[in-house]
Amino acid sequence: MEAKLDAHGAKLDAHGAKLDAHGVKLDEHTSKLDALAAGQAQIRAELTTGLGAIKRHLGIEGEGRS
Numbered sequence: 001m002e003a004k005l006d007a008h009g010a011k012l013d014a015h016g017a018k019l020d021a022h023g024v025k026l027d028e029h030t031s032k033l034d035a036l037a038a039g040q041a042q043i044r045a046e047l048t049t050g051l052g053a054i055k056r057h058l059g060i061e062g063e064g065r066s
Contacts, residue, residue, distance in 0.1 A: 055061045 052061070
């Protein structure tokens with residue numbers, strides 16, 4: 001009986017290790033997604049700033065969406 005409990009304990013430990021590994025991978029992917037989102041926000045800000053400069057240069061500031 002004790003051997004069976006030890007075997008089940010070992011299996012649970014193995015599953016726990018796999019879950020931990022998946023957690024690490026999820027953290028890595030989350031970090032990558034956060035970096036992509038930050039990059040996207042920076043690009044959006046730069047495009048908005050550039051579009052505003054173009055509109056001011058053309059004298060159409062305030063018309064339509066910016």
